[in-house]
Amino acid sequence: MPNPKRKHSKARRDKRRGANSKIYGANLSVCPQCKSMRLPHRVCPFCGYYNGKPVMVIETKEEKKK
Secondary structure, three states, X not given: OOOOOOOOXXXXXXXXXXXXXXXXXXXOEEOOOOOOEEOXXXXXXXXXXXXXXXXXXXXXXXXXXX
């Protein structure tokens, strides 16, 4: 197996490694209950529903103040 003749710089190495690590935005879907954006296949953090059924009880800001 051939070996490199000269050392590649750190910048050249990091450019090659960083080319495959692009940052993508979150893949969001609309909650059918409250119409807010949420991650797919997760409980909605705003209404607490998943698959049309209530799973969690979400407290509103007024309830937290009491």
